[in-house]
Amino acid sequence: MLRLNRSLIADKNPASHVSESFRSLRTYIRQLGLLGEGGKVLLFTSAEGGEGKTTVLANLAVSFVQDGKKVAVVDCNLRHPGLHTIFEVEGSQGLAAYLGGQEDAKDIAVFGNLANLAVIPAGIAAVSPPDLLGSDKMPQLLEELKGSFDLILLDTPPAVEYSDARVLAPLTDGVIIVARYGKSKREALRKLKSLMEQTGSRILGIAMNQTD
Numbered sequence: 692m693l694r695l696n697r698s699l700i701a702d703k704n705p706a707s708h709v710s711e712s713f714r715s716l717r718t719y720i721r722q723l724g725l726l727g728e729g730g731k732v733l734l735f736t737s738a739e740g741g742e743g744k745t746t747v748l749a750n751l752a753v754s755f756v757q758d759g760k761k762v763a764v765v766d767c768n769l770r771h772p773g774l775h776t777i778f779e780v781e782g783s784q785g786l787a788a789y790l791g792g793q794e795d796a797k798d799i800a801v802f803g804n805l806a807n808l809a810v811i812p813a814g815i816a817a818v819s820p821p822d823l824l825g826s827d828k829m830p831q832l833l834e835e836l837k838g839s840f841d842l843i844l845l846d847t848p849p850a851v852e853y854s855d856a857r858v859l860a861p862l863t864d865g866v867i868i869v870a871r872y873g874k875s876k877r878e879a880l881r882k883l884k885s886l887m888e889q890t891g892s893r894i895l896g897i898a899m900n901q902t903d
């Protein structure tokens with residue numbers, strides 16, 4: 692993945708080299724044979740913060756939308772949310788309000804600047820995030836989204852320090868690890884990989900971000 696000048700380059704500059712690298716990631720995911728027959732849920736995680744999960748997820752979402760897919764992005768990073776900023780959405784109480792029982796599923800998705808792209812922002816968690824994310828309401832939401840979208844992308848907190856991504860991983864069709872070239876430590880990545888393997892989920896690959 693090349694270096695980005697603006698966070699949502701796939702939308703603003705589809706002809707750039709960076710957009711091309713998101714198209715490559717899109718092709719890779721398509722070639723895994725995952726897509727089709729109902730929506731598929733992919734989880735993005737990393738060993739530590741700031742490695743580019745939110746950026747890679749958002750750009751990949753745009754790239755799939757440009758390819759004619761219906762995509763929902765769900766900000767399951769209740770600790771340090773980012774999707775509401777990158778897609779400039781407001782007016783939803785978010786995932787936390789749905790999981791906490793204050794909002795219905797149909798009221799938390801916001802359509803951003805692209806048709807066929809729904810954004811569910813994180814909202815504000817009143818109880819501990821792993822407890823919220825572990826509620827039965829989470830698989831119910833994913834089932835509902837699978838009926839309307841081809842692809843559902845989950846953003847999550849770093850998975851070595853926090854259990855949030857590990858709670859969610861078994862609900863997904865696959866996990867993509869985002870690592871930052873020159874920053875992510877081999878030891879932390881190894882730990883992350885073994886933690887995710889323990890969840891029984893399928894690790895689809897590592898997206899290497901900012902290779903310059």
Ligand SMILES: Nc1ncnc2c1ncn2[C@@H]1O[C@H](COP(=O)(O)OP(=O)(O)O)[C@@H](O)[C@H]1O
Binds near residue numbers: 692695741742
């Ligand atoms: N490929 C990239 N090129 C340039 N800046 C990037 C790239 N990936 C991430 N960033 C920037 O690095 C910071 C951390 O990225 P972010 O996606 O928020 O990481 P995470 O969600 O894993 O914490 C953000 O300011 C983001 O804009």
Ligand SMILES: [Mg+2]
Binds near residue numbers: 772846
């Ligand atoms: Mg993030």
